Amino acid sequence: MYAFNYHRAKTVADALKLYKKADDPKFLAGGHTLIPTLKQRLARPSDLIDISGIATLKGVKVSKTAVTIGALTPHVEVATSSAVKKAIPALAGLAEEIGDPQVRHRGTMGGSVANSDPAADYPAAVLGLGATIETNARKIEADKFFKGVFETALKDGEILTKISFPVPEKAGYMRFDQPASRFALVGVFVAKFKGGVRVAVTGAGPCAFRVPAMEKALSAKFAPEALEGITVPADDLNSDIHGSAEYRAHLITVMAKRAVAAAK
Amino acid sequence: MPAVSMTVNGKKVSADVEPRTLLVHYLREHLGLTGTHVGCDTSQCGACVVHINGESVKSCTVLAAQAEGAKVTTIEGLADGDKLHPMQEAFREHHALQCGFCTPGMVMSAIDLVKKNKNPSEKEIREWLSGNLCRCTGYHNIVKAIAAAAQTMRG
Amino acid sequence: MSATGIGAPVRRIEDYRFLTGRGTYTDDLNQPNQAHAYILRSPHPHARIKGIKTAKAAKAKGVIAVLTGADVVKDDLGGLPCGWQVTDRHGKPMVEPPHPILVSDIARHVGDQVAVVIAETHQQARDAAELIEVDYQVLPSATSTAAAAKKGAALVWDQAPNNLCYDWILGDEQAANAAFAKAKHVAKVDIVNNRLIPNAMEPRAAVGVYDAAKDHYTLHTTSQNPHVIRLLMAAYVLKLPEHKVRVNAPDVGGAFGSKIFHYAEEAIVTWAAKKVRRPVRWTAERSESFMSDAHGRDHVTHAELAIDANGKFLAMKVYTIANMGAYLSTFAPCVPTYLYALLLAGTYTTPTIFCEVKAVFTNTVPVDAYRGAGRPEATYVVERIVDEAAKVTGIDAAEIRRRNFIPRDAFPYQTPVVVQYDSGDYQSTLDMALKQSDYAGFEKRRAESAKKGKLRGIGLSTYIEACGIAPSAVVGSVGARAGLYESALIRVHPTGSVTVLTGSHSHGQGHETTFAQLVSERMGVELKNIEVVHGDTDKIPFGMGTYGSRSLAVGGSAMVKAMDKIIAKGKKIAAHLLEAAEADIEFKDGTFSVAGTDKKKALAEIAGAAYVPHNYPINELEPGLEEQAFYDPSNFTFPGGCHVAEIEIDRDTGVVQLVNFVAVDDVGRVINPMIVEGQVHGGVAQGLGQALLEGCVYDADGQLITGSYMDYTMPRADHLPTLKVSTHNTLCTHNPLGVKGVGEVGAIGSPAAIMNAVHNALAPLGVREIQMPATPERVWRAIHGARRAAE
Known part of the structure; x- marks a missing residue:
């Protein structure tokens, strides 16, 4: 790690003030994306503003229509929340599969989403459920949030505060692991709402994306066989030693079918 | 350099460290607790x-x-005098360690599993260990030891 | 069998310290006033260093010194030596390029050492390393094993045309061809033995200490053989008097071969410690380990087997290209030759074998012995081609093995590839493994899997390996520049407790327990009164270290010899004290007695008399009770056995899951069955890793793609089923313990069993050959390709 200054923020306002004062600051939440990046010396922030102590950004609230998760809620809390399990079991299941137990104890939902790692799990749920991302300044629709590799609609110094996930009739998430890192090589989140079906994919492209052809087919008939023959073109998909674009394209259909079959 | 203070294995400690100091390095280099690898x-x-x-x-x-203000427990803080924690004892009994390098992390991870899941199945143990690598044992005896320790700890 | 002697599953003595965080690994050894070293490494696979500017780095905060290849040249340091010289098919010695500890002219692989910064803290050293300006002229590179010797490949060394280190043969190709002409069937395989990155969980580390008052150096290092490191570093690299250098290898967190070799960093910290007059400490970050620990395997092989109408093997021909990497690591040249071709007979009576090995240089990390070293590669060739033979002849895979096994009563058995096997019972290990794996019931399980939409396969490997590499004179005649004996010193203290000083080194094998059991059994001393000491050249008289599963067979035998000397001396002392003839003295369970009487003396009493020689045959015997022995084996040992793997494949994704694994191994006499089983478990996990998960990848530009755990797949707990491991042992006939060795059998036998199972599952689809690691995409492509071909 390069040297940096460290600050602890008690409130969102406090964090914003510290952010403005620093040259090239970064917010630090659970640190399970940022610290590995710093250890590899892939980033060189002048200041880290530790927001993990801001109590208002933590916790899970469940209503009949939405599950709202504070940005600083660690994955383990979402995974084990009986209210989340009841309202959107696929969301709890997704959180249960992130990284490993120790990562889930520290890593936060906000950190994961704000970072938009192409292989992270949460973006699939955010997009697949059509969630609303709230920041200190505004609300952003999921469809307008993910912009590219590690790129989101968040502006410099904007803090993601919570995300509100609409409760679907049923939803499923299925991930195919990149064997070494166990991030998603391909992850597919499928959600069935009264008004239709949403299908979101992570791991396969520069950032999470939806698959309209699958949504259409599943809206007509919510069953694995409805996806038969529907594939995502390989052209724009990621390709690496663990999976060519062609293989990823194939896996999207396989995982989508399995997500539908597993949807609850 | 900012001061950090925390409780490690029941003892209050504090030191001035560079902000970029990781907890593991604080434990190993500043406190001499080299059991954490x-x-x-x-x-x-x-x-x-x-x-x-x-x-x-x-x-x-x-x-x-x-970790400011936190209670930290390391492998050195588990045994009660000469009496090993049941998880440590199970690792010994079931030959769940060879070179010993991954062992502290394995034991600390396993204790947390059993705290959360008093009667884990073999599958649950294997899945829980996804964040702990071992190159010596093939995990076979680690899984056995954790299941045995869980039984002991259930009483 | 006593509760603590040979054959007892004694719980390990060393575990208490490891379980309580009190193990002492090299990186735990903080020295007063220590400085930290950071190595700047080449980011290029092949580049000329046109200039290095270090001024900025030298002035950076906390920096004590910056050293480069120019300093190495100025101080007239030698390069890292190679310990084995292979002579090629024309009688020419291999090409042996220099291996500098810091390169001054050309960097030859990503990770090659270019400079070292020594600073007050590790972070400061690393910060300063970024200020070193290296002017690289990037050169074309060669990284592919198969293509390195082809026309147009970039040259790694000017002195090695076609990148050839050596072109070596064993056997008579014409005789083999003649046998092939008579064959009814010929089986052929083209296989890749994938390059593995060792990944012992403890990264390598080294601490150099210089004591100016005594002009004495200490190197604490992560090593399997500290005396060898002392010899190589003192005599060849730093040119120091050997008696002024202490090398200490304390607790070592796994090694698997990768910590045999003398590495540049060991010499660098020792050299630098004198230069800066401070202890200098270096610990690899994991990403450094990936690009600086010697890698393993990396063969490309074409093999053919001639078979007669009855399924008997007539002859085998094997053509292998073996990747050496950019430099010759300590034992690299012997791995694809003497540790490989000599095992190509396997457990079979194949009368004629020819093997050609072309060793090539590439712009990659050096390749050397790793967890099986040569023998997994040989086993993979033999056991894959035997399965192919089963296929081409239509004979069951178990049956064709049975027809070709060396019979039980044929030992000692002279193979056509130099070595003579001393003992074995391959029929029984096969039969037991088939029974335990319910081989007969497999088709039913295959049908059940098919109902779930899964492909199922079963695979066998009836392997053999060679341990305890020896004798010194023989290995010397084929190029070893070292002897391969072991030493032991047994010290009986005046009170009768015992210290065992061994040249073997334990880094997970549990020697502190098994060696103590051995001594307890033979000397009748309680375990709590025995301490096994290893790893420190200032304590241990000499040692060749631990590798090639040699510790019990060679190190244990040295202990037996030393104990026999103690007992012989004890008998003389007892005869004197008991006023009896020496010939009448018996020794049993720690007591010397006069045969046929109740006159006796305990070992402790004898020891007391030896150290307080008031009543003592002082004219004939020296006081004291301490004996040393060296043991140089008369032959290798030959563990073998049968591994059976059963796998399931998810057709849609290509994921292979190992669902059952049975091992029945013949490891000779077992000292501690608990430890033996543990050794096999670990080896099998490595075998699974090689077969399904692990594989080092360089891209076309020579960059290491699998440079961290983000891209290099390590076996994890959920990759493995519960393993069914047992032994059926025949004794080694030529060492005093009858032991063979167990450290590597798991890694040697299992990859072929797992891959034979994968092939068995895919064969009905028409898939012929799939290479390791059988990753999901590879398997999916094989299924997909076969389906496409069928359509």
């Missing part, structure tokens, strides 16, 4: 697992400053 630089191997406020975490992915 560093086996990778990508937060995957789990040799560095300790408990922060009772929960297993990777101390290579936490700044010392982030």
Whole structure:
């Protein structure tokens, strides 16, 4: 790690003030994306503003229509929340599969989403459920949030505060692991709402994306066989030693079918 | 340099450290608690697992400053005098360690599993260990030891 | 069998310190006033260093010194030596290029050492290393094993045309061809033995200490053989008097071969410690380990087997290209030759074998012995081609093995590839493994899997390996520049407790327990009164270290010899004290007695008399009770056995899951069955890793793609089923313990069993050959390709 200054923020306002004062600051939440990046010396922030102590950004609230998760809620809390399990079991299941137990104890939902790692799990749920991302300044629709590799609609110094996930009739998430890192090589989140079906994919492209052809087919008939023959073109998909674009394209259909079959 | 203070294995400690000091390095270099190991630089191997406020975490992915005020338990803090913790005892009984390097992290991780799941199945144990790498044992005896320790700890 | 002697599953003595966080690994050894070293490494696979500017780095905060290749040249340091010289098919010695500890002209692989910064803290050293300006002229590179010797490949060394280190043969190709002409069937395989990156969980580390008052150096290092490191570093690299250098290998967190070799960093910290007059400490970050620990395997092989109408093997021909990497690591040249071709007979009576090995240089990390070293590669060739033979002849895979096994009563058995096997019972290990794996019931399980939409396969490997590499004179005649004996010193203290000083080194094997059991059994001393000491050249008289599963067979035998000397001396003392003839003295369970009487003396009493020689045959015997022995084996040992793997494949994704694994191994006499089983478990996990998960990848530009755990797949707990491991042992006939060795059998036998199972599952689809690691995409492509071909 390069040297940096460290600050602890008690409130969102406090964090914003510290952010403005620093040259090239970064917010630090659970640190399970940022610290590995710093250890590899892939980033060189002048200041880290530790927001993990801001109590208002933590916790899970469940209503009949939405599950709202504070940005600083660690994955383990979402995974084990009986209210989340009841309202959107696929969301709890997704959180249960992130990284490993120790990562889930520290890593936060906000950190994961704000970072938009192409292989992270949460973006699939955010997009697949059509969630609303709230920041200190505004609300952003999921469809307008993910912009590219590690790129989101968040502006410099904007803090993601919570995300509100609409409760679907049923939803499923299925991930195919990149064997070494166990991030998603391909992850597919499928959600069935009264008004239709949403299908979101992570791991396969520069950032999470939806698959309209699958949504259409599943809206007509919510069953694995409805996806038969529907594939995502390989052209724009990621390709690496663990999976060519062609293989990823194939896996999207396989995982989508399995997500539908597993949807609850 | 900012001061950090925390409770490690029941003892209050504090020191001035560079902000970029990781908790694992604070434990090893400043406190001389070298039982917690560093086996990778990508937060995957789990040799560095300790408990922060009772929960297993990777101390290579936490700044010392982030543990301000926390209760930290390391492998050195488990045994009661000469009496091993049931998990340590089970690892010994079932030959769940060879070179011993991953062992502290394995034990700390396993204790947290059994705290959360008093009667884990073989599958649950194997899945829980996804964040702990071992190159010696093939995990076989580690899984056996954790199941046995869980039984002992259930009483 | 006593509760603590040979054959007892004694719980390990060393575990208490490891379980309580009190193990002492090299990186735990903080020295007063220590400085930290950071190595700047080449980011290029092949580049000329046109200039290095270090001024900025030298002035950076906390920096004590910056050293480069120019300093190495100025101080007239030698390069890292190679310990084995292979002579090629024309009688020419291999090409042996220099291996500098810091390169001054050309960097030859990503990770090659270019400079070292020594600073007050590790972070400061690393910060300063970024300020070193290296002017690289990037050169074309060669990284592919198969293509390195082809026309147009970039040259790694000017002195090695076609990148050839050596072109070596064993056997008579014409005789083999003649046998092939008579064959009814010919089986052929083209296989890749994938390059593995060792990944012992403890990264390598080294601490150099210089004591100016005594002009004495200490190197604490992560090593399997500290005396060898002392010899190589003192005599060849730093040119120091050997008696002024202590090398200490304390607790070592796994090694698997990768910590045999003398590495540049060991010499660098020792050299630098004198230069800066401070202890200098270096610990690899994991990403450094990936690009600086010697890698393993990396063969490309074409093999053919001639078979007669009855399924008997007539002859085998094997053509292998073996990747050496950019430099010759300590034992690299012997791995694809003497540790490989000599095992190509396997457990079979194949009368004629020819093997050609072309060793090539590439711009990659050096390749050397790793967890099986040569023998997994040989086993993979033999056991894959035997399965192919089963296929081409239509004979069951178990049956064709049975027809070709060396019979039980044929030992000692002279193979056509130099070695003579001393004992074995391959029929029984096969039969037991088939029974335990319910081989007969497999088709039913295959049908059940098919109902779930899964492909199922079963695979066998009836392997053999060679341990305890020896004798020194023989290995010397084929190029070893070292002897391969072991030493032991047994010290009986005046009170009768015992210290065992061994040249073997334990880094997970549990020697502190098994060696103590051995001594307890033979000397009748309680375990709690025995301490096994290893790893420190200032304590241990000499040692060749631990590798090639040699510790019990060679190190244990040295202990037996030393104990026999103690007992012989004890008998003389007892005869004197008991006023009896020496010939009448018996020794049993720690007591010397006069045969046929109740006159006796305990070992402790004898020891007391030896150290307080008031009543003592002082004219004939020296006081004291301490004996040393060296043991140089008369032959290798030959563990073998049968591994059976059963796998399931998810057709849609290509994921292979190992669902059952049975091992029945013949490891000779077992000292501690608990430890033996543990050794096999670990080896099998490595075998699974090689077969399904692990594989080092360089891209076309020579960059290491699998440079961290983000891209290099390590076996994890959920990859493995519960393993069914047992032994059926025949004794080694030529060492005093009858032991063979167990450290590597798991890694040697299992990859072929797992891959034979994968092939068995895919064969009905028409898939012929799939290479390791059988990753999901590879398997999916094989299924997909076969389906496409069928359509």
